Amino acid sequence: MLNYIKESYNELTNHVTWPTWAEAQRLTVIVAVFSVVLALAVWGVDSVFSKVISQYFEWIKA
Template sequence: MAGIANYITESYNELKNHVTWPTWPEAQRLTIVVVVFSVLFALAIWGVDTVFSSVIEQYFEWLKS
């Protein structure tokens, strides 16, 4: 149990004393960048999925005929 308490204490000290936190405006700007890229990536995946789905549907239609 002492190991867990030691881990938590050291983690807290690391976060408090050695981590450089971004400023509020920088955090907001980076959040917007992440949201924009997430939406673009989701749209790209949706597009590829739609194309592959159509190709697979067409393939099975050809197999039926």
């Protein structure tokens, strides 16, 4: 287990290319914007389907 931790640390410090602070901030903003857009799209589709299903049950109830 200790060897695994040492090798993992070595991999992270010597072989991983880390983004610059500015690039990390830019990518974080992009992810946040797309997350909000996707959430709004899911909310919209859910609202439409909810109304369609409600209308369907009103229709078959009558």
